[in-house]
Amino acid sequence: MKVSDTNWHQIEAYLKTDDRAILPLGSTEQHAGLSLSVDSILSEKVALDAAEPLGIPVFPVQAYGVTPYFLAYPGSISLRIETYVRVVRDILDCLKRQGFKRILIVNGHGGNQPAGSLAIEWMADNPGCAVKFHNWWNAPKTFAKVQEVDTVASHASWMENFPWTRLEGVTQPSQMKPMIEFDRMRVMDPQAVRSYLGDGNFGGYYEKPDADMLAIWEVAVAETRALMEGPWA
Numbered sequence: 001m002k003v004s005d006t007n008w009h010q011i012e013a014y015l016k017t018d019d020r021a022i023l024p025l026g027s028t029e030q031h032a033g034l035s036l037s038v039d040s041i042l043s044e045k046v047a048l049d050a051a052e053p054l055g056i057p058v059f060p061v062q063a064y065g066v067t068p069y070f071l072a073y074p075g076s077i078s079l080r081i082e083t084y085v086r087v088v089r090d091i092l093d094c095l096k097r098q099g100f101k102r103i104l105i106v107n108g109h110g111g112n113q114p115a116g117s118l119a120i121e122w123m124a125d126n127p128g129c130a131v132k133f134h135n136w137w138n139a140p141k142t143f144a145k146v147q148e149v150d151t152v153a154s155h156a157s158w159m160e161n162f163p164w165t166r167l168e169g170v171t172q173p174s175q176m177k178p179m180i181e182f183d184r185m186r187v188m189d190p191q192a193v194r195s196y197l198g199d200g201n202f203g204g205y206y207e208k209p210d211a212d213m214l215a216i217w218e219v220a221v222a223e224t225r226a227l228m229e230g231p232w233a
Contacts, residue, residue, distance in 0.1 A: 029075075030070050038165045043136060088118055107135050
């Protein structure tokens with residue numbers, strides 16, 4: 001159930017029979033030749049596809065995350081960690097106030113990990129509520145499927161190149177990019193990160209056949225749906 005396609009009457013009716021809700025978290029940041037909204041597109045879509053047969057409300061994706069290292073790339077927007085945690089806490093507080101007690105956060109961006117720590121803290125402050133924090137792309141079954149296709153997979157590489165994250169008229173390079181050295185990148189300022197990364201791909205091929213990508217997606221949807229179904233206690 002896509003919340004942006006419902007009205008408040010429908011949500012009120014839902015809450016009479018269920019208390020689950022889905023909150024996707026994304027980011028607006030460079031992904032080489034792919035959409036700047038890759039993380040938001042993927043987290044929201046995997047949540048919607050997984051929730052569809054269950055009828056659980058999927059709230060609009062939180063499209064801005066924590067990504068300060070990419071600020072030298074135009075179009076990349078980063079929230080401070082303090083701001084981000086407060087935003088997610090406010091959302092959780094509102095969901096609880098309205099009657100949602102079981103919340104799955106479907107995260108699409110590694111920099112959003114502070115929200116995972118917040119979820120644990122928030123549950124301690126709100127007995128009777130349960131929050132699951134799910135990094136969909138590196139959950140055990142999904143990541144195993146990615147590795148089955150190609151062990152070299154990273155940010156802005158083939159593993160994020162789905163039909164719904166591509167841009168019309170943009171041709172991807174055919175060669176494999178050598179993996180970056182993460183320890184080096186972690187001590188660089190944003191301009192140095194851009195100089196080091198170039199186009200923004202961390203390493204690996206830029207695309208794989210759609211059959212491989214859809215196979216990964218099928219596993220990701222099933223793994224996400226299983227978390228929605230439970231257990232919740």
